[in-house]
Structure formats: C-alpha cells, structure tokens
Amino acid sequence: MPTATSEKLNPDINSLLRPHISKLRPYVPGKPITEVKRELGLPDDFAIDKLASNENVLGPAPAAVEAIKNAAARIWLYPDDTCYDLKNALADFWELMPENFIIGNGSDEIIHFLMLALLDAEDEIISAQPSFVQYESAAKMAGCTCKLVPLTEDGRHDLPAMKEQISERTKMIFIANPNNPTGTVVCKQEFDEFIKSIPPHILVVLDQAYYEYVELEDSPEGIDYVRDGYNVILLHTFSKAYALAGLRVGYGLADAGLIKALQQVRGPFNVNALSQAAAIASLGDAEQLTRTREMNAAGKKYFYAQLDEMGIPYMPTEANFIFLDSGLPAKEVFQELLRHGVIVRTGDPFGLPTWLRVTIGTPAMNERFIKALRIIVERA
Numbered sequence: 019m020p021t022a023t024s025e026k027l028n029p030d031i032n033s034l035l036r037p038h039i040s041k042l043r044p045y046v047p048g049k050p051i052t053e054v055k056r057e058l059g060l061p062d063d064f065a066i067d068k069l070a071s072n073e074n075v076l077g078p079a080p081a082a083v084e085a086i087k088n089a090a091a092r093i094w095l096y097p098d099d100t101c102y103d104l105k106n107a108l109a110d111f112w113e114l115m116p117e118n119f120i121i122g123n124g125s126d127e128i129i130h131f132l133m134l135a136l137l138d139a140e141d142e143i144i145s146a147q148p149s150f151v152q153y154e155s156a157a158k159m160a161g162c163t164c165k166l167v168p169l170t171e172d173g174r175h176d177l178p179a180m181k182e183q184i185s186e187r188t189k190m191i192f193i194a195n196p197n198n199p200t201g202t203v204v205c206k207q208e209f210d211e212f213i214k215s216i217p218p219h220i221l222v223v224l225d226q227a228y229y230e231y232v233e234l235e236d237s238p239e240g241i242d243y244v245r246d247g248y249n250v251i252l253l254h255t256f257s258k259a260y261a262l263a264g265l266r267v268g269y270g271l272a273d274a275g276l277i278k279a280l281q282q283v284r285g286p287f288n289v290n291a292l293s294q295a296a297a298i299a300s301l302g303d304a305e306q307l308t309r310t311r312e313m314n315a316a317g318k319k320y321f322y323a324q325l326d327e328m329g330i331p332y333m334p335t336e337a338n339f340i341f342l343d344s345g346l347p348a349k350e351v352f353q354e355l356l357r358h359g360v361i362v363r364t365g366d367p368f369g370l371p372t373w374l375r376v377t378i379g380t381p382a383m384n385e386r387f388i389k390a391l392r393i394i395v396e397r398a
C-alpha cells in the first residue's frame with residue numbers, strides 16, 4: 019500500500035503550523051455523487067439526485083455552454099486578469115460602473131479578500147448562528163474572532179441582538195439574505211433601521227447568493243444601499259441560480275474605494291477564462307433565469323404541501339432549498355436517503371441534529387425525496 023510522502027517525511031507538521039490554523043476544521047461540502055456511488059458500491063448508471071449543495075438542477079444557460087466551448091480553444095492563454103468584459107457586463111446589468119465590481123473564484127474568495135484586506139489580529143466580525151459557515155472559518159483563518167448571534171425563533175437574523183454585539187474591535191457584520199441554511203430573509207424596514215443605527219465605519223456584508231430566488235417583496239434590495247452610499251458590500255454568485263457552480267465565479271459589488279482596497283489582496287488571474295465567458299453569457303439569458311425561478315416556486319409549493327401533510331415542521335424559504343425538522347437523528351435519515359438515491363445535508367454542523375437542508379430540484383427529484391422521506395418517517 020503506498021503511503022503519502024508527507025507522512026514519511028514530516029510526521030510533526032503541526033509544530034510548523036500557526037496555532038490558529040491547526041485549530042481550524044475543514045469545510046465539509048455536500049457529498050459528491052461519485053463518492054456516494056463508491057461508498058455504496060452502486061453501478062455507474064444508478065441515478066443519484068444531489069440535493070445537498072443548492073445547485074440549480076436545470077443546469078446552465080445553453081449560451082453559457084456555447085461560450086465555454088468557444089473559449090476552450092484559447093485556454094493556452096492566461097485569462098484576462100482584470101475581467102474587463104465581465105465587469106462591464108455586470109455594470110450594464112446593475113447600472114453601475116465596472117469599478118464597482120471585484121470578481122472572485124466563487125464568492126467564497128471575496129469573503130477571504132475581505133478578511134485579508136480588512137482584519138487585523140484580534141479584530142472581530144459578527145455573524146448569525148446558524149448561517150453560512152465560511153464567514154466564521156475565514157475569520158478564524160485570518161486569526162480573528164467571529165461572534166455568533168443566534169437567529170430568532172422563526173429562523174431570521176436577530177438584527178438588534180447583532181447590533182448589541184458590536185465592540186470597538188468589530189469591523190464587519192455578515193448577513194446572508196436569504197440565509198443559509200434557513201432560507202429566511204430580513205425585512206426591509208428592520209434592515210433599514212439596522213444599517214442606519216450602526217457605527218458607519220463597520221462594513222455590512224450582505225451576502226445575496228440566493229437573491230434571484232427571493233419572492234417576498236419586503237426583502238431589502240442591497241443595491242439601493244450601495245447607491246445611497248452606505249458602508250455595504252453585496253456578495254453575488256454564479257454558482258446558484260446561474261448554475262455555474264463547477265466553474266467557481268462570484269463577485270462583490272460595492273463603492274469603488276472599497277473595491278480598490280480589495281484588489282490589493284487578489285491574486286493574479288484568479289478567475290479562469292471559461293468562467294468569465296460563461297458568466298457573461300449567463301447574465302444575458304433572462305429566460306433561463308425565469309425558468310429557474312418558476313421551477314423553484316412550484317417546487318416550494320409542492321414541498322410545503324407534502325411536509326404539511328406529513329406534519330413535518332419546516333422554515334418557509336426564499337431560496338432554492340428548504341430546511342426541515344425530520345424529528346429523527348438527521349445523520350441516520352441522511353444515510354437512509356442515500357440508499358434511496360438522494361443526497362441532502364444534515365443540520366448537525368449547525369447544532370440542529372434532527373434537521374435536514376434539501377435543495378429544491380425538478381418535480382421528479384422532489385417527488386423522489388418526499389417519497390423516500392415518507393417511508394423513513396413512517397417506519398420510525
């Protein structure tokens with residue numbers, strides 16, 4: 019059996035690591051389909067539905083696939099480091115200037131840029147619990163503290179409680195709107211009051227990864243706050259509604275001064291040529307987005323009706339996933355669901371060991387999940 023070379027050469031690597039790095043726990047992504055097949059010994063042609071990472075199961079816009087094919091012949095060249103065309107496309111789309119955008123290898127990378135550019139050791143950020151785990155882990159990676167503020171009973175950001183946590187070391191407050199894993203949003207009035215009342219030097223990071231799915235009229239429009247000059251950055255991604263998760267492309271949208279500061283920590287050529295081409299093409303395909311929204315809205319209704327019928331509590335969602343309480347140990351439900359060919363996420367990393375987060379899929383995928391859940395719940 020071959021051994022990894024590092025095991026032979028340096029068994030004491032931890033003594034080299036910076037202490038705050040050795041304490042980090044690696045991010046655990048949604049289980050890939052290939053891994054499930056390997057683990058369960060399933061044949062290649064066994065259909066598995068991955069409803070674990072909030073990808074858009076409709077797939078990318080046809081124009082994006084075409085753009086990737088066209089760009090493929092030129093990948094011997096380094097990509098455009100400035101993302102000139104993509105920034106211009108985004109500027110047209112949002113009616114802003116290219117200088118208002120920074121492009122990242124996923125919006126995850128922008129989160130790291132923020133930490134790297136703005137945080138000194140012992141600075142603090144504030145986030146919610148449960149929320150997107152990368153805010154906390156990126157802050158810890160930077161050697162800083164993340165204060166976690168529990169959500170309200172109905173799973174929404176508790177903005178007054180978050181405000182109370184502000185100290186003289188607070189640099190940023192992260193709000194995922196809609197929130198992951200709950201799918202909930204803050205309402206416009208409460209966000210208004212919040213942003214107007216916090217010290218103006220604190221940067222509000224409004225993560226709008228699931229923005230395209232929001233149906234509620236009363237959710238704050240992040241762009242208005244950028245236009246009005248608040249200290250806010252919006253995070254957007256092409257991984258979700260635009261269905262380009264495999265390409266890794268996201269962006270930050272903010273005042274040009276902040277964007278310029280973030281550019282200081284961006285590595286060269288951080289966004290590959292295929293991603294830039296596909297993102298531009300996706301932005302131009304409004305129809306694919308409409309189909310995506312319609313499928314999601316119908317899927318939501320289906321989930322609500324079925325879960326109500328089964329008496330399973332859930333959080334009404336403004337995103338493309340639903341957070342529900344199976345009432346059973348979620349890790350066991352997860353394993354059972356795998357045997358039914360469905361991959362979901364469990365709530366235990368969020369301290370909610372009976373909850374599941376399930377991506378809303380095609381009608382067939384949703385039915386397959388509900389049928390499997392029904393069998394598991396009824397048998398328990």
Ligand SMILES: Cc1ncc(COP(=O)(O)O)c(C=O)c1O
Nearest residue numbers: 124125126150198227255257268
């Ligand atoms: C709230 C939230 N923000 C950001 C991201 C990261 O997205 P990206 O694929 O652009 O890195 C995710 C991904 O799941 C997310 O849920």
